[in-house]
Amino acid sequence: MTLSRRAALAAPALLLPALLRPSRAGAQGAYPSRPVRVVVPFTPAGTTDVAARIVSERLQSRLGQPFTVENRAGAGGNSGSDLVAKGEADGYLLLMQTVSSGAINYTLYGDRMPYRPDDLTEVGLVIRVPNVIFVTNSLPVRTLRELVAYAKANPGKLNIGSSGVGTSLHVTGELLKMEAGIQMSHVPFRGAGPMMAEVMSGRVEVAVDNLPSAIGHIRDGRLRALAVTTASRTPALPDCPTTAEEGYPGVEATGWFGFQAPGRTPRPIVEKLGAEIDAIVKEPATKARLADLGGMMPGLTPDGGTSPAAFTAFVRTEIAKWGDVVRRSGATVE
Structure with missing residues (x-):
């Protein structure tokens, strides 16, 4: 048997696995399976x-x-x-x-x-989404300006929570401290749920969160919102002022x-x-x-x-x- 004839006879066997195997295009076309x-x-x-x-x-x-x-x-x-x-x-x-x-x-x-x-x-x-700055109900402040004044009168006594190091919530808190010239100790949590539980209990006084996960607690009165961090107010929380309205336009996130x-x-x-x-x-x-x-x-x-x-x-x-x-x-x- 010549080499060319052997190759011709072997070709169907070599092609069979390829014919049985789905093509990449076909596999993608069926996504997800x-x-x-x-x-x-x-x-x-x-x-x-x-x-x-x-x-x-x-x-x-x-x-x-x-x-x-x-x-x-x-x-x-x-x-x-x-x-x-x-x-x-x-x-x-x-x-x-x-x-x-x-x-x-x-x-x-x-x-x-x-x-x-x-x-x-x-x-x-x-x-x-906007971020929102809020406080525990037991803290005697009702505006962002009042929070800044309280923090200046009580340097280092307030904690500010976030859902983790490196989150936009953490950095928003750092921006607030920098822009307002106040001291607060950052307390990172492993998510928004544990953080909000600590704020509602009063063990953490201040926090920053994305509005969607905090808004239910704010609407129910379990947390007190002070400001949102967008350029304009959000329709979801129309009575809450922006950080710019409260005098801190640099706190935008x-x-x-x-x-x-x-x-x-x-x-x-x-x-x-x-x-x-x-x-x-x-x-x-x-x-x-x-x-x-x-x-x-x-x-x-x-x-x-x-x-x-x-x-x-x-x-x-x-x-x-x-x-x-x-x-x-x-x-x-x-």
């Missing part, structure tokens, strides 16, 4: 968790597979984010990213940061929450998920749920929505912005 994990890098009950569950519920309904939320808190959001950054890039592992672990921490942690921006790829921004995936996730999957998230955030019912929590539309595209490319450009801008804030405020990992 099994459950998808959504990692939240903070504890339950915070804004990150709430937003992730709202959108995951809709993704599950629209795509026909479970999108299961899994809380992996630690290191200011870095632990859960690193899990995804180093995870399987097949579309079945997603991250609900935040301004802290998605922008602030790159400067705050420096060489200790376990992942870099290129280790993750942006899928879609879900909401942007907006939290954001969006989906990322491991950096090498196939582009067709990223684009498909991005289109689904864009559609979800524009749904009237979803918009109403997020707005009631104090959330604002992504606003990255001309129609107010989101896309993977627009979210990537936004994240790069945020990394630069918050890097400058960290350096100016002198915030450190405690």
